Amino acid sequence: MRWVTNFSQGDKSQKDLLGGKGANLAEMTNLGLPVPPGFTISTEACRAYLQAGGEPEGLGEEITEHLRGLERRMGRTLGDAHDPLLVSVRSGAKFSMPGMMETVLNIGLNDRSVRGLAEQSGNPRFAQDSYRRLLQMFGATVLGVDAERFSELLDRAKADKGTDSDLDLDADDLERLVEQFKQVIAEHGGREFPQEPGEQLELAVRAVFDSWNTPRARLYRRQERIPEDLGTAVNVQTMVFGNFGMDSGSGVAFTRDPATGSHGVYGDYLANAQGEDVVAGIRNTVALADFARLDPRSYDQLMEIMATLERHYRDMCDIEFTVERGTLWMLQTRVGKRTPEAAFRIGSSMRDEGLVDADEQLRRVTGDQLASLMFPRFDSSAERRLVARGMNASPGAAVGKVVFDSPTAVQWTERGEQVILLRKETNPDDLAGMMVAQGILTSRGGKTSHAAVVARGMGRTCVCGAESLDVDAAAREARVRDGGVLREGDVISIDGATGEVFLGDVPVVDSLVVRHFEGDETVGDPEQDAGADVVQAVSQVMAHADVRRRLQVRANADTGEDAARARRFGAEGIGLCRTEHMFLGDRRELVERLIVAEDEETQQAALDALLPLQRRDFVDILEAMDGLPVTIRLIDPPLHEFLPDFTDLAVEVAVAAERGEVDEHRSRLLEHVRRLHEQNPMLGLRGVRLGIAIPGLFVMQARAIVEAAADRVAAGGTPLPEIMVPLVASVRELEVVRRQILAVAEEVQTARGVRVDVQVGTMIELPRAAFLADRIARSADFFSFGTNDLTQMAWGFSRDDVESAFFARYFDHGIFDVSPFESLDTLGVGGMVEMGTVKGRSTKPDLKVGVCGEHGGDPASIHFFHRTGLDYVSCSPFRVPVARLEAGRAAVLDQP
Ligand code: PEP
Ligand code: MG
Numbered sequence: 001m002r003w004v005t006n007f008s009q010g011d012k013s014q015k016d017l018l019g020g021k022g023a024n025l026a027e028m029t030n031l032g033l034p035v036p037p038g039f040t041i042s043t044e045a046c047r048a049y050l051q052a053g054g055e056p057e058g059l060g061e062e063i064t065e066h067l068r069g070l071e072r073r074m075g076r077t078l079g080d081a082h083d084p085l086l087v088s089v090r091s092g093a094k095f096s097m098p099g100m101m102e103t104v105l106n107i108g109l110n111d112r113s114v115r116g117l118a119e120q121s122g123n124p125r126f127a128q129d130s131y132r133r134l135l136q137m138f139g140a141t142v143l144g145v146d147a148e149r150f151s152e153l154l155d156r157a158k159a160d161k162g163t164d165s166d167l168d169l170d171a172d173d174l175e176r177l178v179e180q181f182k183q184v185i186a187e188h189g190g191r192e193f194p195q196e197p198g199e200q201l202e203l204a205v206r207a208v209f210d211s212w213n214t215p216r217a218r219l220y221r222r223q224e225r226i227p228e229d230l231g232t233a234v235n236v237q238t239m240v241f242g243n244f245g246m247d248s249g250s251g252v253a254f255t256r257d258p259a260t261g262s263h264g265v266y267g268d269y270l271a272n273a274q275g276e277d278v279v280a281g282i283r284n285t286v287a288l289a290d291f292a293r294l295d296p297r298s299y300d301q302l303m304e305i306m307a308t309l310e311r312h313y314r315d316m317c318d319i320e321f322t323v324e325r326g327t328l329w330m331l332q333t334r335v336g337k338r339t340p341e342a343a344f345r346i347g348s349s350m351r352d353e354g355l356v357d358a359d360e361q362l363r364r365v366t367g368d369q370l371a372s373l374m375f376p377r378f379d380s381s382a383e384r385r386l387v388a389r390g391m392n393a394s395p396g397a398a399v400g401k402v403v404f405d406s407p408t409a410v411q412w413t414e415r416g417e418q419v420i421l422l423r424k425e426t427n428p429d430d431l432a433g434m435m436v437a438q439g440i441l442t443s444r445g446g447k448t449s450h451a452a453v454v455a456r457g458m459g460r461t462c463v464c465g466a467e468s469l470d471v472d473a474a475a476r477e478a479r480v481r482d483g484g485v486l487r488e489g490d491v492i493s494i495d496g497a498t499g500e501v502f503l504g505d506v507p508v509v510d511s512l513v514v515r516h517f518e519g520d521e522t523v524g525d526p527e528q529d530a531g532a533d534v535v536q537a538v539s540q541v542m543a544h545a546d547v548r549r550r551l552q553v554r555a556n557a558d559t560g561e562d563a564a565r566a567r568r569f570g571a572e573g574i575g576l577c578r579t580e581h582m583f584l585g586d587r588r589e590l591v592e593r594l595i596v597a598e599d600e601e602t603q604q605a606a607l608d609a610l611l612p613l614q615r616r617d618f619v620d621i622l623e624a625m626d627g628l629p630v631t632i633r634l635i636d637p638p639l640h641e642f643l644p645d646f647t648d649l650a651v652e653v654a655v656a657a658e659r660g661e662v663d664e665h666r667s668r669l670l671e672h673v674r675r676l677h678e679q680n681p682m683l684g685l686r687g688v689r690l691g692i693a694i695p696g697l698f699v700m701q702a703r704a705i706v707e708a709a710a711d712r713v714a715a716g717g718t719p720l721p722e723i724m725v726p727l728v729a730s731v732r733e734l735e736v737v738r739r740q741i742l743a744v745a746e747e748v749q750t751a752r753g754v755r756v757d758v759q760v761g762t763m764i765e766l767p768r769a770a771f772l773a774d775r776i777a778r779s780a781d782f783f784s785f786g787t788n789d790l791t792q793m794a795w796g797f798s799r800d801d802v803e804s805a806f807f808a809r810y811f812d813h814g815i816f817d818v819s820p821f822e823s824l825d826t827l828g829v830g831g832m833v834e835m836g837t838v839k840g841r842s843t844k845p846d847l848k849v850g851v852c853g854e855h856g857g858d859p860a861s862i863h864f865f866h867r868t869g870l871d872y873v874s875c876s877p878f879r880v881p882v883a884r885l886e887a888g889r890a891a892v893l894d895q896p
Pocket of ligand 2: 726765786789
């Protein structure tokens with residue numbers, strides 16, 4: 001047998017071949033549970049069918065052979081005129097695709113066997129009801145008739161009868177419907193309804209195969225990243241009838257509550273119902289507790305089976321069942337989907353129950369689930385008015401008054417207001433506003449736009465690309481596409497987890513998990529908070545992840561405050577302190593002075609003014625991370641980012657000149673801005689190049705770092721600064737600046753009479769650096785991969801420009817599953833990380849190697865870095881717990 005497997009022959013490990021449903025039906029059969037007999041046509045058959053555009057050789061014969069076997073076993077023949085065997089035909093792919101593909105029930109009924117069924121069962125209403133269901137499903141699914149045509153007729157029949165329940169239709173009503181349905185099929189289905197049972201089965205199987213490629217199934221797969229080429233299996237199973245009468249019914253159930261993870265079964269039951277009736281909402285279902293009253297014997301049996309399934313699968317299961325005249329039948333089971341909260345709760349209680357060990361508990365939760373528990377959320381029971389929808393760029397629930405620019409955000413916040421910064425898109429100039437805003441909303445840009453990346457880094461809620469908003473910052477308003485206007489000061493609520501924007505103040509609930517990480521000891525008390533047990537579960541898993549992980553986790557932080565939070569969240573140092581943020585705001589003017597300086601003296605004066613400010617920045621961070629390594633990166637981005645916009649300044653100076661008002665400083669500044677203007681600053685004067693072009697700059701920063709460390713030593717601390725040189729391509733570049741840094745470090749130490757452990761290392765963020773890592777390692781005490789730059793340099797696209805330009809197309813064509821800026825391109829960029837690590841360690845076997853690009857906080861990338869043998873990942877403070885968890889999972893999943 002090649003294409004078809006009996007339920008009694010498979011098992012749950014065969015999801016690839018039998019699909020999820022088929023594999024689990026086989027497993028339940030072999031557990032001795034009451035499963036109506038049947039067989040599974042494999043995904044391989046589906047793939048062969050789809051490829052050849054027709055049934056593969058031998059499939060028809062195999063199906064017939066299995067059908068004969070089933071008939072022998074059941075003692076009935078498919079569609080027999082007197083006592084028909086009926087079967088269901090259901091899809092079932094490897095990964096669950098709820099409602100995406102097709103099902104046909106009651107195959108085998110026709111004009112003659114419907115009478116036989118009525119006689120055999122003594123229940124003509126049931127027989128006609130089953131037939132009309134077959135016609136309805138077969139018509140829509142197999143013959144492509146618009147499903148509405150059937151439901152309209154059904155509604156009309158109920159209306160004629162003066163009822164809105166299908167249960168009030170009697171056998172005669174249903175028989176009339178059957179006639180009408182057959183007519184609809186003849187008119188709109190391109191043929192008469194096939195009376196021949198064998199033909200019904202054959203056509204239904206083909207329809208299920210074909211349903212793999214419906215547009216909605218394709219769309220769903222793209223969203224869920226399910227591969228296109230898997231195909232679906234088809235399950236042919238003896239029918240059992242939940243629509244037999246009030247002593248029958250069907251239901252769905254979970255072995256625990258999938259929303260909360262609480263103990264106790266959870267589910268819905270509908271008497272006298274078949275198939276999708278339960279989830280389709282045609283009548284009100286009852287809770288399982290009521291089922292217990294309706295049919296205590298079946299209920300007890302169900303409870304027993306559910307317990308068996310949980311013990312067997314060692315996980316929460318969801319099931320579908322049917323009761324036919326007091327007999328319980330299992331139609332499906334699988335490991336159930338659950339909310340993040342439920343995932344943590346279930347893991348912890350299953351460990352207490354001895355069903356899973358600590359490793360398994362860790363495997364079953366994800367960093368994404370943890371992240372979603374860390375953001376405050378809107379109270380979903382509150383009333384809400386949706387005004388726009390964008391991309392869910394950075395989760396959280398933020399409420400505030402709309403403001404349209406950064407200065408207003410700062411001013412309003414200073415006077416005690418909460419604001420949402422609404423911009424077309426953001427740029428580095430908006431940083432101050434973004435930092436004070438509750439949330440950031442943009443009408444343009446994608447998930448890795450400036451707004452999104454910065455917001456995630458800060459743990460700030462962000463919705464981006466809400467295109468139905470037409471932002472007019474000058475007029476201080478945004479027009480909503482469907483009419484309506486948002487004006488400055490209007491209160492809105494943005495949901496960073498869903499991308500929704502609501503009018504008004506939607507109430508939020510706090511994240512207990514963050515309060516726990518922050519050290520709030522009151523949250524562990526179950527007396528106080530309903531969610532305290534989730535916090536305990538999180539804490540239990542985190543402790544085990546910390547034991548298991550080999551990767552260290554550091555944070556990217558630029559202020560003492562962020563560093564302190566990162567440390568509370570479990571960071572084991574700073575992996576990247578971006579010093580360029582320290583040159584914004586008031587200090588910008590000093591940078592301007594530095595650039596316009598015409599002689600060394602003026603230049604030095606500007607540097608001298610910056611030095612104490614920088615030193616203070618570093619003292620704060622070193623203090624917050626006392627005893628732990630702190631990697632401080634020397635200034636990286638192009639200088640023009642700290643200067644006024646070229647065009648603006650040119651216009652300003654020209655207008656002033658027109659008026660006869662000449663400002664010496666502004667004119668001189670303009671000259672320098674013109675000189676420094678670059679077509680592509682990403683590939684221009686930045687990083688180590690800047691340090692070499694303006695020698696005093698790096699030296700000033702190095703001095704500030706070592707002096708800060710000396711201050712910390714004097715205060716009794718243990719500073720461990722690591723000075724990092726960005727954008728190095730050649731070992732020579734590194735040698736030049738390393739010499740200068742070490743010289744100034746020595747000078748400071750001698751002057752201060754202290755020894756400080758200063759390391760000098762480099763970022764590996766250019767392909768050339770990865771290729772020549774063995775040479776670069778000669779001059780580096782450590783490496784840190786800058787995978788943001790490495791990604792843009794490897795692909796040859798500029799990260800600020802490409803996302804909105806063409807990434808959408810790349811997703812459409814499947815060139816990307818996910819943006820390479822979000823999750824590491826392990827083949828290309830990852831290949832360079834691997835090579836750089838190996839080459840670097842070929843020179844220095846103990847070379848410490850980390851990563852500090854955005855990927856350091858991304859679960860899939862963290863697993864890659866673990867496998868590649870890096871020493872640490874570094875990510876934003878808010879992602880630190882996520883990275884700890886995923887580093888632990890990577891270690892556990894890596895075990896043979
Ligand atoms: C990087 O390139 O990965 C990096 C961390 O530096 P930045 O993003 O600041 O260029
Ligand atoms: Mg970089």
